[in-house]
Each structure stands twice: as structure tokens, then as C-alpha cells.
Amino acid sequence: MSALVRAAAWLEERVGLSAFAALAREKHVPVHRHSLWYYLGGMTLFLFGIQVVTGILLLLYYRPSSGEAFESVQFVMARVPFGWLIRSIHSWSANLLVFVLFAHMFSVFFLRAYRKPRELTWLSGMLLLFLMMAFGFSGYLLPWNTLAFFATQVGTEVAGRVPFVGGFALRLLRGGDQVTGATLTRFYGFHVAVLPALTTLLLGAHLLLVQRHGMSVPPSVESEARRTGLRVPELPFFPNFLLRDAVGWCVALGALAGLAALAPWELGVKADPFAPAPAGIRPEWYFCWMFQTLKLLPARILGVDGELVGILGFGLGGLLWTLVPLFEREGTSDRLRRAITVAGVLVLVYMTFMTIQAYLPEKH
Amino acid sequence: MRCWGAVLTLIALGRVAAAAEPPAKPSPAPRTACIECHSELDGDEGEPVKRAADDVHFQKGLSCHDCHGGNPAADPDDVVAAHDERRGWNRPSRVGIPLFCAKCHADAGFMKRFNPQGRVDQLAEYRTSGHGKRNAAGDGKVAVCIDCHGVHGIRAVKDPASPVYPTHVAETCGRCHADPKLMRPYGLQTTQPAAYKSSVHAHALYEKGDLAAPTCNNCHGSHGAAPPGLQSVVQVCGTCHTREATLFLEVEKKKGLNLASCIRCVVCHDNHAVQAPVDEMIGVGPKSTCTSCHKPGDTAYDSTRAMAAALDGLKARHSHAQDLLDRAGRAGVEVGSDVVALQKAGDQVIELRVLAHSFDRERYLASASTGLAAADAGVAAGDRAFRELKQRRLGLAVSLVVIAAVVAGLLLKIREIEGAGPGP
Amino acid sequence: MWSLVTVALVDGGRRDGAELRRVTREETVATRRNVLNWFLGTSAGAMCGSVVYPVLRYLVPPEVPEAATTRMVAGREGELKAGEAKVFPFGARPAILVRTVEGEYRALSATCTHLNCTVQYRADLKTIWCACHNGMYDLAGHNLAGPPPRPLESYKVDVARGEIVVSKA
Numbered sequence: 001m002s003a004l005v006r007a008a009a010w011l012e013e014r015v016g017l018s019a020f021a022a023l024a025r026e027k028h029v030p031v032h033r034h035s036l037w038y039y040l041g042g043m044t045l046f047l048f049g050i051q052v053v054t055g056i057l058l059l060l061y062y063r064p065s066s067g068e069a070f071e072s073v074q075f076v077m078a079r080v081p082f083g084w085l086i087r088s089i090h091s092w093s094a095n096l097l098v099f100v101l102f103a104h105m106f107s108v109f110f111l112r113a114y115r116k117p118r119e120l121t122w123l124s125g126m127l128l129l130f131l132m133m134a135f136g137f138s139g140y141l142l143p144w145n146t147l148a149f150f151a152t153q154v155g156t157e158v159a160g161r162v163p164f165v166g167g168f169a170l171r172l173l174r175g176g177d178q179v180t181g182a183t184l185t186r187f188y189g190f191h192v193a194v195l196p197a198l199t200t201l202l203l204g205a206h207l208l209l210v211q212r213h214g215m216s217v218p219p220s221v222e223s224e225a226r227r228t229g230l231r232v233p234e235l236p237f238f239p240n241f242l243l244r245d246a247v248g249w250c251v252a253l254g255a256l257a258g259l260a261a262l263a264p265w266e267l268g269v270k271a272d273p274f275a276p277a278p279a280g281i282r283p284e285w286y287f288c289w290m291f292q293t294l295k296l297l298p299a300r301i302l303g304v305d306g307e308l309v310g311i312l313g314f315g316l317g318g319l320l321w322t323l324v325p326l327f328e329r330e331g332t333s334d335r336l337r338r339a340i341t342v343a344g345v346l347v348l349v350y351m352t353f354m355t356i357q358a359y360l361p362e363k364h
Numbered sequence: 365m366r367c368w369g370a371v372l373t374l375i376a377l378g379r380v381a382a383a384a385e386p387p388a389k390p391s392p393a394p395r396t397a398c399i400e401c402h403s404e405l406d407g408d409e410g411e412p413v414k415r416a417a418d419d420v421h422f423q424k425g426l427s428c429h430d431c432h433g434g435n436p437a438a439d440p441d442d443v444v445a446a447h448d449e450r451r452g453w454n455r456p457s458r459v460g461i462p463l464f465c466a467k468c469h470a471d472a473g474f475m476k477r478f479n480p481q482g483r484v485d486q487l488a489e490y491r492t493s494g495h496g497k498r499n500a501a502g503d504g505k506v507a508v509c510i511d512c513h514g515v516h517g518i519r520a521v522k523d524p525a526s527p528v529y530p531t532h533v534a535e536t537c538g539r540c541h542a543d544p545k546l547m548r549p550y551g552l553q554t555t556q557p558a559a560y561k562s563s564v565h566a567h568a569l570y571e572k573g574d575l576a577a578p579t580c581n582n583c584h585g586s587h588g589a590a591p592p593g594l595q596s597v598v599q600v601c602g603t604c605h606t607r608e609a610t611l612f613l614e615v616e617k618k619k620g621l622n623l624a625s626c627i628r629c630v631v632c633h634d635n636h637a638v639q640a641p642v643d644e645m646i647g648v649g650p651k652s653t654c655t656s657c658h659k660p661g662d663t664a665y666d667s668t669r670a671m672a673a674a675l676d677g678l679k680a681r682h683s684h685a686q687d688l689l690d691r692a693g694r695a696g697v698e699v700g701s702d703v704v705a706l707q708k709a710g711d712q713v714i715e716l717r718v719l720a721h722s723f724d725r726e727r728y729l730a731s732a733s734t735g736l737a738a739a740d741a742g743v744a745a746g747d748r749a750f751r752e753l754k755q756r757r758l759g760l761a762v763s764l765v766v767i768a769a770v771v772a773g774l775l776l777k778i779r780e781i782e783g784a785g786p787g788p
Numbered sequence: 789m790w791s792l793v794t795v796a797l798v799d800g801g802r803r804d805g806a807e808l809r810r811v812t813r814e815e816t817v818a819t820r821r822n823v824l825n826w827f828l829g830t831s832a833g834a835m836c837g838s839v840v841y842p843v844l845r846y847l848v849p850p851e852v853p854e855a856a857t858t859r860m861v862a863g864r865e866g867e868l869k870a871g872e873a874k875v876f877p878f879g880a881r882p883a884i885l886v887r888t889v890e891g892e893y894r895a896l897s898a899t900c901t902h903l904n905c906t907v908q909y910r911a912d913l914k915t916i917w918c919a920c921h922n923g924m925y926d927l928a929g930h931n932l933a934g935p936p937p938r939p940l941e942s943y944k945v946d947v948a949r950g951e952i953v954v955s956k957a
Contacts, residue, residue, distance in 0.1 A: 057846055071857040071879060078698030079850045082842035084756075088696070240781060247774045250835070254767040261760035264696025270880070576935075606922045704877045711906050715919060766834045773828035780824055 027214070027237035032221045034111055040104035041210070042245045043252060047097040048203075050256070051135075054090040055192070062142070064188035066181030069144035070270040077267060088260035094136055096256070098286045101132055109344050112328065113216035119325035121213065124206040126322040131199050133286065138191040140284055144184060149271035150281040152187075153179045158294065161311055180273070282358060289354035290314055321347075396436035397446045398428035415517030418525075424478055431464070459499060461508040462490055489588035496588075505546070512536050528586070531569060533579040534560055559636035578604070597635075598628040605629075608721040615723045643679070646720050647672025667725040674732035675716050681739035682709040688746025697752055702745035709738035859955040862895065865947060873909030878954060882906050883943065885954065886927065889914065894927045895954040897941040901931065907940070916940065 012018055029038060061080060063072040076083035105125065108114060114122035141152045156179065160170030175182035217225075217232055225232050235241050283291055290310075297306040328340055403413040416422045421430070429436040433452025438445035447453045456464040466487040468474050475484050490496035498506045512528055519526035527536045538557035540546050547554050560566055560580070568577035583600050584591060592600045602609025609629075616623060623631075632645060632653040644651035648660075648669045658664040685706055693699045712735025719728050852860075857879045868874060868887040875884050875898050884898040886909045896916065898906050905920035915932065916925040923934035929942040946953045 053843075057843065060847070068857050072854075074698055074700055074880075075854070078700065079852065081845040081848070081850065083846060084696065084698070085842055086846055240778065243774050243778050243781070247771055247778075250767050250771045250774070253835075253839075254764050257760055257763050257767075261756045267698070607919065700880060701877050704880060704882060707882065707906060708875070711919075714905070718919065763835075763838045766831060766838055769831035770828070770835050773824065773831050776824055777828055780821060 023211075024238050025236070027211070028234040029215050029237055029241045030217050030221075031233045031235050032217070034218050034221065035215075037104075037107040037111060038215055038241075039245060039248050040100055040107055043248055044097065044100050044104050045203075045207075046245075046249045046252060047093050047100060048132075048199075050093045050253075051090065051097060052196075054086050054093065057086050058090055059192055064142070064185050066144060066184050066271075069142060069184060070267075073143045074267060084264060085257075085260050088264045089256050091265035092259045092263075093256055094139060095285070096252070098132060098136055101129060102286070105129055106344070106348055109324070110341065111216070111218040113218070114325045115216070115219075115328060116325070116330065118209070118213050118216055121206060121209040122325050123322065124202050124209065128199065128202050128206060130318075131195055131202065135191060135195050135199075136284055136286060138187040138195065141184060141187045142191065143267060144271050145268035146271050146275075146278060147268055147281065149179060149273065150277045151283045152183065153277075154281060154291075155283055155287070156183075158307070158311065161305075161308055162315075163308065163312075178273075285355060285359075288358035289351045292354045292358040317347075396427055396429065397438045397440045398432075398434065398436055400440035401443075401446065402428075412516040418517045418519055420518055420520045420523075431468075458504045458508060459502060461510055462487055462496070462499060465509045486587045489585065493585065493587065493589045505549075507540065511540075528581075530575050530577075530579050533581055534566070537580045556636045559634075563634075563636060563638040564640045565638055595624055597630055601629045601633075607718050611719070611722040615721075619723075641717070643672075643675055643717070646675070664723075667723075671720065671725060671728045671732075674729050675713070678709070678716065678732050678735045678739060679713055681736055681743065682706070682713060685709065685739050685742030685746055688743060689749070692746055692749030692753065695749075695753055697749040699745065699749055702742060702749075705745070706738065706742035709735045709742060711735075712738065857956075859953065861951045862945075862954040863952045865950050865952065867952075868893075871911035875906060875908070878943075883954065884909065884916065885945070885952065886916070888927060893945045893947065893952060895943040895945045896925070896927075896929050897943070899940075900936055901938040901940065902934070902936045 029035065058076065061072055061076050061083070063069055073087065076087050078084075108122065108125065137152075137155060141148045156170055156173045159173060160166045162169060171177065173183070173186070174180075175186040221232060282288055293314075294307050294310045297310045299306050301309045324340065328337060399413055399416070402409055404410075412428070421427075427436065428434070429451075433449075433454055435446055435448045435451050435453075438448070440446070470484050470487045472484045475482050491500060495506045495508070499508060514527055521528050523529060524531070526532065534557055541552070542554050542557040544554050565578050568574045569579060581589065582603075598609050598612055612623075612628060615621070629635075633639075633641065642651060645653045646668050648655055648665065649672075652668070652672075654664065654668040658668065689699045689703050689706065693703070712731060715731055716728065716735070719731055722728065860878060862876050862878070862883070862885045863874065868885065870887055870891050871889045873884055873886040875882050877883070878897075882898040884896055884907060886894045886896070888894060889911065900907050900918040900920065900923055902918065902921060902923050905918050907916050907918045907923070907925065909915075910917040913924070914927070916927065916929075917923070918925075918934070918936065921935050923936040924932045925936065925940050926932055929940035931937070931939050941956075944955050946955070
């Protein structure tokens with residue numbers, strides 16, 4: 001025992017972590033009827049952690065060249081002990097991560113946690129959302145199977161339609177004019193180096209800001225507290241909230257293990273750039289709502305190319321959504337606040353509906 | 365003065381009228397007297413000019429007089445000068461057509477100009493054919509060159525619109541050979557064209573568009589058209605179906621048999637109405653072709669029964685292995701390389717279908733057991749995959765129990781720390 | 789727990805009844821806490837173990853250390869006699885290793901370019917032959933006769949330390 005105490009004292013003199021320990025003890029989490037949503041942030045972080053660990057394990061065997069990528073994933077699935085487990089967890093966790101991330105984002109939106117002083121937290125969070133979708137898009141290509149190849153072709157094609165910068169962006173993404181082995185290597189670089197670096201910075205900022213400001217209390221709870229005069233009850237983060245977080249994380253881990261063992265992620269067939277695209281190509285489900293929208297838009301809208309209108313619409317929508325803290329400030333009217341809520345509900349309903357639509361069999 | 369005006373107006377009107385007409389189809393050959401005159405004629409005498417644009421001879425720079433003689437530079441209105449017999453003008457009779465065409469087509473020196481590799485033995489071949497022999501005897505009703513190749517609008521054989529392009533050959537032959545009125549005097553059947561149309565060769569040619577599929581001329585010859593003799597049927601089928609033919613001839617030699625009288629290939633497969641072979645053609649079932657001659661008690665009867673059993677056994681095992689590996693693959697175990705290894709069993713099934721023509725029981729059964737070994741390996745791989753799946757599920761169950769214990773522990777800890785029930 | 793109660797009773801002489809009950813309750817609470825801690829610790833440890841074990845097994849490279857896509861050991865020296873050949877899986881497709889009558893090794897793709905049947909070596913003809921439709925290839929892979937439209941892909945063969953290694957050129 002005394003050895004441990006002495007070691008702790010040695011560290012304390014040099015690193016001085018006791019200040020952080022003190023801060024940690026002071027960290028509290030408000031408890032109210034909406035506080036269940038608080039767990040989503042931690043869950044997202046946990047799932048991201050799983051991605052980092054399984055991702056690092058996978059890259060010990062993966063080969064980012066068009067001639068070997070598919071075979072290396074096949075090798076991991078068939079020959080490496082527990083390779084099937086690591087790979088399936090990585091693929092499932094990616095999808096779970098995006099789902100939880102969207103839930104986290106929407107819950108923050110509807111609970112209005114982006115209000116002052118948390119505007120930068122919201123901004124860093126939205127940027128992290130875009131980064132995670134980029135992770136998903138780049139990672140999807142890496143097994144170099146038919147579905148991924150053509151989904152990437154379609155996805156980068158859409159990126160190329162953006163006015164002015166589209167052509168440049170397409171060549172930058174594809175590493176050329178077509179989707180080739182060069183695209184694969186480039187996407188691999190994005191997926192394991194560029195995006196993780198950017199994520200580290202933004203995630204660090206995001207978490208620091210959350211520590212700085214603490215958990216936001218939704219306006220309805222706040223006004224109720226003001227009315228009754230009672231303080232909103234709180235729970236210490238260490239160990240109470242963290243223990244509850246841990247319960248959620250264990251359940252998530254169990255779910256991932258179950259999915260990996262009972263519904264393993266498919267490998268498909270190696271991509272053949274010269275074969276015609278199979279019917280029913282679509283991107284990963286979290287891009288489907290955009291994909292479906294573009295499919296349904298008419299060829300021309302007010303004289304402008306329909307798809308272009310769609311792409312610009314998404315860009316504008318994303319921008320407005322990211323800038324929502326600017327619209328809801330202290331002086332904003334109740335009407336505007338309600339409009340923002342309604343807009344949010346419409347967006348959520350639209351995205352859900354379009355995602356489901358994309359998976360229904362096509363009627364001719 | 366007014367006269368001139370009228371003439372000029374007429375000329376102008378004529379020019380306008382000429383300009384308003386669509387330009388006449390340019391004749392590839394220079395405008396000879398023949399063409400000048402015959403383009404104004406109707407009916408049979410105008411036909412040749414109308415068809416000239418499609419004709420390969422005109423396209424190569426030849427013209428009417430190169431075949432028919434006469435004077436191409438004569439005045440078009442002067443028939444006698446144009447049809448100058450001293451200049452070789454002639455209109456061949458039906459019987460004389462082979463010699464007429466052979467004037468050029470059997471002249472190697474002449475044909476070399478147009479196609480250095482082209483054949484010049486068509487007439488010689490023709491003389492060996494049924495058509496040729498009767499033609500030499502003076503029969504004007506049998507086929508001559510123009511009946512198959514057309515006349516005056518003769519297209520090259522490789523032109524898809526030619527009556528002797530592979531997809532049109534059966535139709536061309538059928539014009540006579542499917543007509544009972546024409547064939548009765550010669551005592552020939554007329555069922556062949558229809559039989560051919562029902563065959564797998566016709567299906568390949570017409571529906572699948574495989575131009576390598578045989579039509580009448582591939583087996584019968586084109587110019588030397590005659591039914592292959594009894595001795596040559598196996599060689600004829602063997603030009604494409606080499607392995608089967610070789611095996612067949614080998615076994616005849618080995619066993620000292622001569623199966624020419626049952627026309628070898630034809631006895632099981634028919635000659636015109638060749639259907640896709642089925643595995644039930646060996647063995648002792650209702651579709652078997654062996655049992656039409658071999659009866660119970662015959663060694664061949666026993667052999668074919670054993671061979672059919674071996675084939676069915678291999679197919680069943682192969683299919684079982686495929687099914688196992690397919691299900692294992694879909695359940696998530698990687699079986700790619702096992703599927704590749706199983707191909708060997710599939711290859712053996714194909715091999716066995718060819719080896720049926722060896723009529724060699726030992727050889728057949730040996731090949732079947734090689735295939736069976738590969739199929740067994742596939743089944744073993746499939747079983748292995750399912751065992752692995754079971755292990756995975758067991759591992760999952762264990763880890764879920766552990767996780768559940770942790771969750772329970774955490775919940776209890778929370779309750780312990782907070783005294784009363786857990787908060788949100 | 790019973791031992792504690794016993795201890796408490798034995799110690800009863802030094803305490804009065806209420807205090808005894810309080811001490812017992814405190815001690816049982818402490819025991820319960822220890823049990824719970826032990827339980828949580830052990831199960832958490834088991835969970836960590838069930839995570840770490842697969843990861844460690846995963847990190848140890850398997851028997852065949854890499855996907856045999858571009859390079860693999862096709863056989864050992866002496867396995868094939870002159871004039872023999874063997875078909876082996878190379879990546880996802882079959883390949884054929886031939887030991888010619890002169891004793892040299894050649895390796896080619898074994899998938900016929902006509903309709904994908906697996907080819908074989910004919911020592912009598914010294915060619916690669918496809919049984920399905922009589923296609924013929926020479927030992928460099930060139931299609932010589934029959935329906936095959938394209939040559940067979942030819943691979944590099946090296947013999948090292950008694951092993952025959954086939955790699956994509």
C-alpha cells in the first residue's frame with residue numbers, strides 16, 4: 001500500500017493531477033425528466049473509442065491497394081484468429097456510432113443545449129458530425145467490394161456537381177478522374193490519418209468545452225425550477241453518472257458482440273471496375289435520405305438542374321443548421337423558438353421517411 | 365425570239381425539276397451501256413440494275429460485261445451492238461450456271477487479285493455433291509450457284525444479309541429441302557429443316573447468336589453438299605466435339621467394335637434434331653439411350669447402371685457441399701477458398717459427362733471417385749465452418765453472461781452508493 | 789456473516805444491545821460492500837479478459853502470414869516429377885504449377901479464358917489443355933488452338949529453401 005502512496009506522491013510532484021481530481025469531484029450532472037439524453041454523448045465517445053481500437057487492429061493486416069484490399073479483408077475474416085470478430089465489430093460499431101451521433105445531435109438540438117455559452121460546443125459537435133460521416137464514407141470503400149466501389153463512384157460524382165469547386169473536389173477525392181486504386185489509397189489516408197487528426201483536435205475542443213460549461217439544462221426545466229424556487233437536483237459525475245454510463249457501455253458492448261456473432265458483416269464480391277454497375281446501388285444508410293431526395297427531384301427546377309438544386313439545398317440546410325445558435329439568442333421571440341423546433345421536427349421526420357423510402361422496393 | 369425563250373424556259377424548268385428530285389442512287393460501277401439501257405427497263409430486265417448496289421462484284425469494280433460479255437461502250441439504244449456475241453455476250457441456262465460462275469471463281473490467277481487466300485475449288489467440290497452430280501447429268505431443277513447465293517444482288521458470304529450467312533443457311537436450304545413437291549422426285553425426306561430448327565444447335569445459332577454453332581453446311585459441306593457417309597459421322601461431329609469423338613473411336617479400337625452401322629453419334633443424339641443431352645441418357649431409366657439396345661443381363665446394362673449411380677452420387681455430394689458452404693458463407697464464416705477448391709468436384713461432373721463416351725466403366729468410376737474426394741473435402745470444410753459458428757455462439761453466450769454480471773454489479777453498486785433506488 | 793455475528797455475540801460482554809445491533813448492521817453493510825466490490829471487480833476483470841484475449845490472439849500472426857494474393861508457396865521441391873502438374877488455389881482463383889519434361893517449373897493461371905473451366909497439363913502434348921472444348925495453350929500461356937480468345941496469365945516461379953514460390957509477375 002505505501003508503495004502505491006509513494007508512487008502517487010512522486011507523480012503528484014511532477015504532474016500535479018490532483019488539481020484535475022479536485023475538478024472531477026466537483027463535476028455534477030443535473031437530474032430531471034430529460035436527463036436520459038445526457039448519456040448519448042458518452043455513448044458516442046465510447047463507440048468512437050471502439051472504432052479507434054478495432055480500426056488500429058484492422059490496419060495491422062489491411063492492405064490499401066486495389067489488388068490486395070479485398071483479399072486482405074477476406075484474410076482477416078477467414079484466417080486471423082478472431083479477425084471476423086474485430087472486423088464485424090468495426091463495421092457494426094460504425095453504423096451504431098452514426099445512429100447514436102445523430103440521436104445525440106437531435107437531442108441537443110431539441111433540448112436547446114446550443115444556447116449561449118455553448119455555441120462553440122455545438123459548432124465543434126456539428127463539425128465532428130461531418131467528420132464522422134466522412135469517416136463512414138471513406139471507410140466504406142476500403143474492402144473494395146462491388147457495392148462499395150459503385151457507391152463511392154456515385155457519391156464522388158455528386159460531389160463533383162457542386163458549382164465552381166466541384167471538378168476540383170472530384171479529382172481531389174478520387175485521386176484522378178475515375179474511382180481507381182488511387183482513390184482507395186487516398187481514402188485510406190483520409191480514414192486513418194487525416195480524419196483522426198482532425199477529430200482529435202475537434203474532439204479535444206468539444207470535450208474541454210463540455211467540461212468548462214457543464215451540462216446544459218433545457219429551458220422547460222429551468223423555467224419550472226424558477227417557478228417552484230427549487231434547485232434542479234444534481235448527481236456527482238464521479239462515480240454516480242460514470243457508473244450509469246458504464247452500464248450503457250457494457251450493454252452496447254454486448255450488443256456489438258451479439259451482432260458480430262449472429263449477423264456478421266458481409267464481404268461481398270471483389271470490385272470489378274469494368275463490370276456494369278449492379279442494380280440498386282446505394283450508399284450507406286446514413287446517406288440514403290440525401291440520395292433518395294436527389295433521385296426524386298425533377299430534372300429541372302426553375303430552369304436549374306434538379307440535382308444541383310438538391311446539392312445546394314443540402315449545403316444551405318447544413319449551414320443553417322450549424323448556425324442555429326445565432327438564430328436563437330436571449331432576445332429571440334417565442335415564435336421564432338417554436339419555428340426552430342418545428343423546423344427541427346420536420347427535418348427529423350423527413351430524414352427518417354426518406355431513409356425508409358430508400359429501402360423500400362422500387363415500384364416501376 | 366419567243367422560240368428561244370420557250371426553249372430556255374423549258375431547260376430551266378427541267379433543271380429545277382431535276383434538282384427537286386432526290387439524287388439517283390449512285391451505281392458503284394461506271395455508267396456502261398448495259399446499265400444505261402437496263403435501268404430504263406421494267407420487270408426481270410430491270411432487276412439487275414436495281415440490285416447492283418448490293419452486289420459484291422460491282423463493289424469490287426466488276427460490271428455486267430465481266431460476266432455476260434457484250435460491248436459496254438456501245439450506244440445504249442443499239443441492242444445488237446451491245447449484245448455483241450462476238451464480244452462474248454451470253455445468257456447462261458440454269459444447267460450452265462456452275463460453269464458460268466467458275467469462269468472466274470475457278471481461275472486461281474484471276475481470283476488472287478481480289479482475295480489472295482480465297483478458295484477456287486468450289487466447282488470441283490460442287491461436282492462431288494448431290495446437286496453437282498445431277499447437274500452434270502443435265503438436271504435443271506437441282507440447286508446451282510444462284511439458288512443459294514442469289515443472282516445480280518450477290519452479297520459476300522460474311523454479309524449478314526446474304527442468304528448464305530450462317531443465320532440464313534437453314535432457310536436457304538429449306539427452300540427446296542422442306543418442300544415435299546420438289547423432293548419427292550428424288551426420294552428425299554423433308555423433315556430435316558424443321559428437325560434442325562428444334563435442335564440445340566439452332567438454339568445456339570438463332571437465340572444465343574453464337575455464329576460458331578453449326579448449320580446445314582457445317583456438317584454437310586457447302587459446295588460439296590452431301591450427307592456425311594456412315595463412316596464419317598463421328599469425324600463430322602468430332603470437328604467440334606473432339607473429345608467425345610476421340611473417346612468413341614478409341615473404345616471401338618480397344619474393344620474391336622465397329623459401330624458405324626448404328627451411325628455412332630446419331631444413335632443416341634440424333635442427326636438433325638439434336639437435343640441438349642441430359643444425365644438420364646446413361647443408366648437404366650426411362651430416358652436412357654443405352655437400354656434401347658442393351659437389355660438386363662447384358663454387361664453393358666450393369667455398367668451403365670453403375671456409371672449412372674456414380675454420376676448421381678457425385679452430383680448429390682457436390683450439391684450438398686455447395687449448399688453447406690453457401691449457408692456457412694451467408695452465416696458469416698469466410699469460405700471463399702473452400703468454394704474455389706470445390707470447383708474441382710464440379711469440373712469432374714463435366715468430365716464424367718464427356719467420359720460417358722468412353723464406355724469404360726473403370727475409367728468412369730475412377731474419375732467419379734476423384735470428384736467425390738473433392739466433394740467430400742468441401743463437405744468437411746462446410747462442417748468445419750458450422751462447428752466454428754457454434755463455437756462463436758458459445759463464445760458469445762459466455763461473454764454476454766460476463767457482461768450481464770458486470771451490468772448487474774454496476775447497478776447494485778449504484779444502488780449501494782446512492783442508498784435508495786437509482787436516479788435517472 | 790455468521791462468523792461476524794458470533795464475534796459480535798462473543799464481544800457482547802463489552803457492549804450493550806443497541807450498540808451491538810448497530811455494530812452488526814454496520815459490519816454486515818461493510819461485508820455486503822466488500823462482496824459487491826469483489827463481485828464487480830471480478831466480473832469486470834472477466835469482461836476485460838474476454839476483450840483482451842481475442843485482441844491478443846488476433847495480434848499473433850496466423851500460420852500463413854499473408855493473404856496469398858500476389859505470392860504463395862505452391863509446393864515443395866520433389867513433390868512433382870518431370871511431366872507432372874498440380875492445380876492449386878492462388879488467391880481466389882486456381883493456378884497450375886507444371887514441372888516440364890525437362891525439369892523446369894512453370895506456373896500459370898488455370899482458369900481457361902474461354903468459359904472458365906480449369907485447365908490441365910498434357911505431358912504427351914507438352915501443352916496446357918482445356919478438357920471442356922479442347923483449348924490448347926503453350927507453357928508461356930499463349931493460346932495456340934481451340935476457342936480460347938486470350939492467353940493464360942503467366943506467373944513467376946522461384947525455388948528457394950526447398951519451396952516453390954509462385955508470385956504474380
